[in-house]
Amino acid sequence: MEGTIWLCMDCQEEFYEPHDKCPDCGENMSPDAKVPAGAIYGVYQIRTTCQRCGQPMPLNGPLREVDCKACGNTSHFPPEQWKSLLEDLVEEYDEFGWSDSRGSTLMSGASTFKNTYGRQVPHCPDCHKVLPAFDIPVGDNRDLTCRKCGMLVPTSPAPEWLVEVLPSARQLYGAEREAGSAPTGSVEAEVSEAARPVVMQCPQCGGALKVTVESDRLVPCEYCNVDVYLPDDVWRRLHPVKTTDRWMIRFEGNPRRLRDEKTPEDEDTEGDDLSPGSTPARWLVPLLLAMAALAAGLFFLFFANNSR
Numbered sequence: 001m002e003g004t005i006w007l008c009m010d011c012q013e014e015f016y017e018p019h020d021k022c023p024d025c026g027e028n029m030s031p032d033a034k035v036p037a038g039a040i041y042g043v044y045q046i047r048t049t050c051q052r053c054g055q056p057m058p059l060n061g062p063l064r065e066v067d068c069k070a071c072g073n074t075s076h077f078p079p080e081q082w083k084s085l086l087e088d089l090v091e092e093y094d095e096f097g098w099s100d101s102r103g104s105t106l107m108s109g110a111s112t113f114k115n116t117y118g119r120q121v122p123h124c125p126d127c128h129k130v131l132p133a134f135d136i137p138v139g140d141n142r143d144l145t146c147r148k149c150g151m152l153v154p155t156s157p158a159p160e161w162l163v164e165v166l167p168s169a170r171q172l173y174g175a176e177r178e179a180g181s182a183p184t185g186s187v188e189a190e191v192s193e194a195a196r197p198v199v200m201q202c203p204q205c206g207g208a209l210k211v212t213v214e215s216d217r218l219v220p221c222e223y224c225n226v227d228v229y230l231p232d233d234v235w236r237r238l239h240p241v242k243t244t245d246r247w248m249i250r251f252e253g254n255p256r257r258l259r260d261e262k263t264p265e266d267e268d269t270e271g272d273d274l275s276p277g278s279t280p281a282r283w284l285v286p287l288l289l290a291m292a293a294l295a296a297g298l299f300f301l302f303f304a305n306n307s308r
């Protein structure tokens with residue numbers, strides 16, 4: 001098929017026709033491991049800080065609300081911020097080889113985001129093996145099993161609010177789901193150790209205080225009515241510190257067409273991007289060249305007239 005790319009699952013080299021064995025590394029190649037024409041696969045690793053206490057906060061998926069593991073406060077990340085964070089990859093996609101990545105810093109609203117992004121097919125966040133994700137229909141909401149380490153990696157359709165601001169976004173891999181969007185019939189992933197209630201003694205009266213993941217950092221004692229500030233070890237047990245994980249998105253369409261999705265009002269929000277590595281807009285280059293040529297022409301005419 002025109003534009004299809006076959007990918008070696010081992011060395012991630014790409015080929016424009018199928019091979020039994022990878023011409024590059026010699027491993028067996030699967031005829032299914034083909035990147036559909038026009039599909040754009042991006043990987044992201046994004047962290048920011050809690051909007052209240054400033055502690056590091058990983059954004060392991062496009063999430064509009066994240067609870068701080070340190071102070072319990074909820075930080076908010078509106079769709080427009082997500083658009084700014086994710087769209088650079090789509091715009092710069094042609095400049096990336098597989099597995100290339102780039103870092104940027106985005107300051108937007110009260111938050112600063114450290115974003116590392118690149119062109120990468122869905123792979124296991126743990127062992128980096130390519131995931132069997134090419135055949136699954138866009139829209140599936142389930143777990144993929146890594147064929148190397150067995151890790152379950154969630155995949156789900158891009159949430160509607162994200163598609164509204166980034167119409168080419170299709171499917172997520174390895175991304176944390178927003179509350180309430182788990183696949184039906186499945187168990188919420190993080191019901192484990194941390195979810196079990198902890199019982200501690202009230203430092204004031206010695207009464208039993210039962211705290212759960214739902215508890216605020218200040219828990220009222222039902223016996224003596226004193227507000228008890230939960231000690232760090234109890235709080236951390238209930239809210240284990242999270243690492244910043246990689247997650248992936250599939251976008252649809254060819255990059256050039258995606259770039260044209262930008263509406264004039266998008267350009268207004270570009271000022272938010274303080275990324276040191278961000279490239280000037282593509283249209284600027286020909287424009288500057290044209291202006292330089294015009295200036296040179298006028299210059300020449302001026303001197304030609306004067307010397308006469």
Ligand SMILES: [Zn+2]
Pocket residue numbers: 008009010011012013022023024025026027
């Ligand atoms: Zn290979």
Ligand SMILES: [Zn+2]
Pocket residue numbers: 050051052053054055068069070071072073
């Ligand atoms: Zn916090």
Ligand SMILES: [Zn+2]
Pocket residue numbers: 124125126127128129146147148149150151
């Ligand atoms: Zn794995």
Ligand SMILES: [Zn+2]
Pocket residue numbers: 202203204205206207221222223224225226
């Ligand atoms: Zn008490």
